[in-house]
Amino acid sequence: xxxxxxxxxxxxxxxxxxxxxxxxxxxxxxxxxxxxxxxxxxxxxxxxxxxxxxxxxxxxxxxxxxxxxxxxxxxxxxxxxxxxxxxxxxxxxxxxxxxxxxxxxxxxxxxxxxxxxxxxxxxxxxxxxxxxxxxxxxxxxxxxxxxxxxxxxxxxxxxxxxxxxxxxxxxxxxxxxxxxxxxxxxxxxxxxxxxxxxxxxxxxxxxxxxxxxxxxxxxxxxxxxxxxxxxxxxxxxxxxxxxxxxxxxxxxxxxxxxxxxxxxxxxxxxxxxxxxxxxxxxxxxxxxxxxxxxxxxxxxxxxxxxxxxxxxxxxxxxxxxxxxxxxxxxxxxxxxxxxxxxxxxxxxxxxxxxxxxxxxxxxxxxxxxxxxxxxxxxxxxxxxxxxxxxxxxxxxxxxxxxxxxxxxxxxxxxxxxxxxxxxxxxxxxxxxxx
Amino acid sequence: xxxxxxxxxxxxxxxxxxxxxxxxxxxxxxxxxxxxxxxxxxxxxxxxxxxxxxxxxxxxxxxxxxxxxxxxxxxxxxxxxxxxxxxxxxxxxxxxxxxxxxxxxxxxxxxxxxxxxxxxxxxxxxxxxxxxxxxxxxxxxxxxxxxxxxxxxxxxxxxxxxxxxxxxxxxxxxxxxxxxxxxxxxxxxxxxxxxxxxxxxxxxxxxxxxxxxxxxxxxxxxxxxxxxxxxxxxxxxxxxxxxxxxxxxxxxxxxxxxxxxxxxxxxxxxxxxxxxxxxxxxxxxxxxxxxxxxxxxxxxxxxxxxxxxxxxxxxxxxxxxxxxxxxxxxxxxxxxxxxxxxxxxxxxxxxxxxxxxxxxxxxxxxxxxxxxxxxxxxxxxxxxxxxxxxxxxxxxxxxxxxxxxxxxxxxxxxxxxxxxxxxxxxxxxxxxxx
Numbered sequence: 009x010x011x012x013x014x015x016x017x018x019x020x021x022x023x024x025x026x027x028x029x030x031x032x033x034x035x036x037x038x039x040x041x042x043x044x045x046x047x048x049x050x051x052x053x054x055x056x057x058x059x060x061x062x063x064x065x066x067x068x069x070x071x072x073x074x075x076x077x078x079x080x081x082x083x084x085x086x087x088x089x090x091x092x093x094x095x096x097x098x099x100x101x102x103x104x105x106x107x108x109x110x111x112x113x114x115x116x117x118x119x120x121x122x123x124x125x126x127x128x129x130x131x132x133x134x135x136x137x138x139x140x141x142x143x144x145x146x147x148x149x150x151x152x153x154x155x156x157x158x159x160x161x162x163x164x165x166x167x168x169x170x171x172x173x174x175x176x177x178x179x180x181x182x183x184x185x186x187x188x189x190x191x192x193x194x195x196x197x198x199x200x201x202x203x204x205x206x207x208x209x210x211x212x213x214x215x216x217x218x219x220x221x222x223x224x225x226x227x228x229x230x231x232x233x234x235x236x237x238x239x240x241x242x243x244x245x246x247x248x249x250x251x252x253x254x255x256x257x258x259x260x261x262x263x264x265x266x267x268x269x270x271x272x273x274x275x276x277x278x279x280x281x282x283x284x285x286x287x288x289x290x291x292x293x294x295x296x297x298x299x300x301x302x303x304x305x306x307x308x309x310x311x312x313x314x315x316x317x318x319x320x321x322x323x324x325x326x327x328x329x330x331x332x333x334x335x336x337x338x339x340x341x342x343x344x345x346x347x348x349x350x351x352x353x354x355x356x357x358x359x360x361x362x363x364x365x366x367x368x369x370x371x372x373x374x375x376x377x378x379x380x381x382x383x384x385x386x387x388x389x390x391x392x393x394x395x396x397x398x399x400x401x402x403x404x405x406x407x408x409x410x411x412x413x414x415x416x417x418x419x420x421x422x423x424x425x426x427x428x429x430x431x432x433x434x435x436x437x438x439x440x441x442x
Numbered sequence: 443x444x445x446x447x448x449x450x451x452x453x454x455x456x457x458x459x460x461x462x463x464x465x466x467x468x469x470x471x472x473x474x475x476x477x478x479x480x481x482x483x484x485x486x487x488x489x490x491x492x493x494x495x496x497x498x499x500x501x502x503x504x505x506x507x508x509x510x511x512x513x514x515x516x517x518x519x520x521x522x523x524x525x526x527x528x529x530x531x532x533x534x535x536x537x538x539x540x541x542x543x544x545x546x547x548x549x550x551x552x553x554x555x556x557x558x559x560x561x562x563x564x565x566x567x568x569x570x571x572x573x574x575x576x577x578x579x580x581x582x583x584x585x586x587x588x589x590x591x592x593x594x595x596x597x598x599x600x601x602x603x604x605x606x607x608x609x610x611x612x613x614x615x616x617x618x619x620x621x622x623x624x625x626x627x628x629x630x631x632x633x634x635x636x637x638x639x640x641x642x643x644x645x646x647x648x649x650x651x652x653x654x655x656x657x658x659x660x661x662x663x664x665x666x667x668x669x670x671x672x673x674x675x676x677x678x679x680x681x682x683x684x685x686x687x688x689x690x691x692x693x694x695x696x697x698x699x700x701x702x703x704x705x706x707x708x709x710x711x712x713x714x715x716x717x718x719x720x721x722x723x724x725x726x727x728x729x730x731x732x733x734x735x736x737x738x739x740x741x742x743x744x745x746x747x748x749x750x751x752x753x754x755x756x757x758x759x760x761x762x763x764x765x766x767x768x769x770x771x772x773x774x775x776x777x778x779x780x781x782x783x784x785x786x787x788x789x790x791x792x793x794x795x796x797x798x799x800x801x802x803x804x805x806x807x808x809x810x811x812x813x814x815x816x817x818x819x820x821x822x823x824x825x826x827x828x829x830x831x832x833x834x835x836x837x838x839x840x841x842x843x844x845x846x847x848x849x850x851x852x853x854x855x856x857x858x859x860x861x862x863x864x865x866x867x868x869x870x871x872x873x874x875x876x
Contacts, residue, residue, distance in 0.1 A: 031594040031737055041661060041777040042593055046770045141591070147738040149591035157575070157583035159476055160465040160758030227475060286744070289723060303465055304581040304755040307745030310720070317737035324594030332770040336480045343475040 014331050015052040017079035017110075019101055020091030021072075024115060024142070025054070026064055027320025028089065028327075033065065039328060047328040049087070055079045080105045087330045089323060090114040095122050102127060106136045113326040115142030115319060118207075121216035125229045128342055137339040139326035144217040145170050145295040147318025148311040149325065154224050154299065155340055161301030163225040166264040167442050170217045172293030172313045173201045173208035174240045174260040178278070179291055182248050182257060188241060200293050210239035211260065215276040218262035221297070222274050225264060228344040230274060236352040238277035247362060247435060250406055254360070254390055256280040257288045261440055271350040280360055280439040287442070298442065353415025357438040358387065360408055361417075363424070364432035367403045371429045375407070378427070382420035385410035402431055408439070448765050449486040451513035451544075453535055454525030455506075458549060458576065459488070460498055461754025462523065462761075467499065473762060481762040483521070489513045514539045521764045523757060524548040529556050536561060540570045547760040549576030549753060552641075555650035559663045562776055571773040573760035578651040579604050579729045581752025582745040583759065588658050588733065589774055595735030597659040600698040601876050604651045606727030606747045607635045607642035608674045608694040612712070613725055616682050616691060622675060634727050644673035645694065649710040652696035655731070656708050659698060662778040664708060670786040672711035681796060681869060684840055688794070688824060690714040691722045695874055705784040714794055714873040721876070732876065787849025792821065792873040795851075797839045797858070798866035805863045806839070812861070816854035819844035836865055842873070 016032075018025050029051060032039075040048050054067065055076045063072075073079070076097060080088055088105035090112060092098050098119050105112050107130065114120070120127065120143055131138050141151045145168070154163065169175050173195055180191040192209070195201040207213045215237040219230045240260055251258050259281050265273040281288050286308055290296040295313025300306050312318040329337070365371050372389075379386060388408040394400050409417070421434050450466075452459050463485060466473075474482050488501070489510045507513070510531060514522055522539035524546060526532050532553050539546050541564065548554070554561065554574055565572050575585045579602070588597065603609050607629055614625040626643070629635040641647045649671040653664045674694055685692050693715050699707040715722050720742055724730040729747030734740050746752040763771070799805050806823075813820060822842040828834050843851070855868050 035594050044775055157759045159762045160469050160755050303751035305746045311741030312739045321594050321738040325591045328593050336766040
């Protein structure tokens, strides 16, 4: 057991970076004790944009630099923590650290999801590990769970609610009947959505995390260009209401599913989920990931997916991991060049489809016969009549459809759209039977 | 990275042992790939009681022995897996393995909870680790979560439903109004309770697990003799019904709580828990552990707490950990000699107390004035009248009591018991506000 103190270089000192400082200051001794002395560490360099900015806590001025590269180059730094975000400067920084033989701890999901192939190749080449627990679901130790705890399992499925902002917005639309813009505004007012909410609500933040989870679960780096991603921006209170009528909630679900024949389905989209499923009870900005292993069976990991404490807590846990040395501890490395991603058109679930139609005789027959022609079965319908206006001219008609490939549904709906009774494009949600 | 194959010796080849064999046979190559070649392993010796018993799968006859010690002594064995249970032979086996410098993987909670002090001392002395993920909550990676993921946190509380049998019995009493003996019989018929259910229903199986969790969370070995444990044998359908009327469920809860002043409360008992708490949704034989860290905040881990696949999955995960070598990877070692356990009489919660009384004028006044004398506040009462028999002579009267130390409540109840209106001893449940 080595008892020398390891030097940490922090690139970025925002919410998470200063959280790491806090934890090491408060609990440095505790961490040393718990690791039997092997995880003695000290922050020795911190790169920031603006030296003049006032910093919380008593961080010595001499630690700060505006040079990112100094964090790597400083000879007293043994491990580099990348918390600057983005995929350009962060890529250069991480590459440089690995090439210098300095293990990297990062919370940058976009970096890993978009440039993981390059980075893990360098990691392997240089025999220097990258740790990234903080990149997925904040304080939930889901990376270690997949990598270590499920090491003896084929991972049959991963289903996650891994974007807190979206979860909060959908919840408020469900509970309070808010429109999407109203719920988004509320989330912003509460600090649950960033000034630029794009990546949260368009699904890509969750998709990046799912790509990372899928990659470590299946051993090859999933190309983000082949991943199906839809956001929550177009979800309406009407569909949420209908979902509820039918026993479902709408959740932004990220799924990685291994098919029987070895293909991997990966998708992130707002989906219908039974109200009785445990993921349906994930509220507010909490995250949860349900994993099914062939021997382990079902398990679920739940906690705070963002915020200073939880994310910094994951960074510190990775730092301790990094102090253990890379000899038999490279963290994750891909062990397959590639894998078989299932085309979204070939993925099959059941569906909720809402048609906005002109209410004239024959409408249902017209739509149903197009569906029948494409061999899509109807398992149920839902079209509540407006009690005050039973003869309304335009109505919403919901069909619940039996499981079929998404591609076949698309063909059928393209044909339905040609019917003159439609006043709007059909609205589709997958019903996920997890 | 070492690529030599490590030899495993299995002591015990029941449900879990044969599950380990299965996983290594099915997924040995996958495990090697995932660990970049460092976790190549092979089972080389299996100790069983009866050589003539027919074994599942194609285990070669020459691996089997009836000698426990051969599993340790065989020079081709590098890591010893102890799955025989009990605290005598298992203790000798583990001791011998550690002294031979062979890391141990065990699923034996009683052994660790009762003889951990001795075993971890030998582990430290011999610089040889003991891994025990399988000892607590089967397939839930709760040991690694506490040790690794929360390494940068003071662990404020651990609340677990960690005995599946009890959880199932209480659930059936709740759902179907079964009596305890009826629900127990059902659990046995379904294979959810063992032939001898004692340790499951008297709370000790859960308590052993809580002792292990508390010990790794707080760095010292908790003496099982100082732990408060109550089982579910005396829980009645009536109290479950009243709990439900009041918005609670009855769960066998194991708690490890760190007080502000550093004291540790540890107890296992059937308790009232709000129906809205996430642990209230843990059904059937599932287990769940909620952990609060000072930086991480709340998190929850949920999954199968027993059974072949889940438990063997944890053993295999520990085996991979063990292949990484002990140089900076001793797993858990106590880092404090002792800690301050809070006496059960000094632990404070609110309470549900049910009094069976003769219905005569003055009863409520008599009881209430004893409580008042002991400065115990009443926050609510509940005593449903039998609609068909409003003048019944004997009634059940429930008082909900404000938070006070358990010792004070005991004194007050001893005095209440002297009142001649009581027809039975008062029934007490803690109301846990997690």
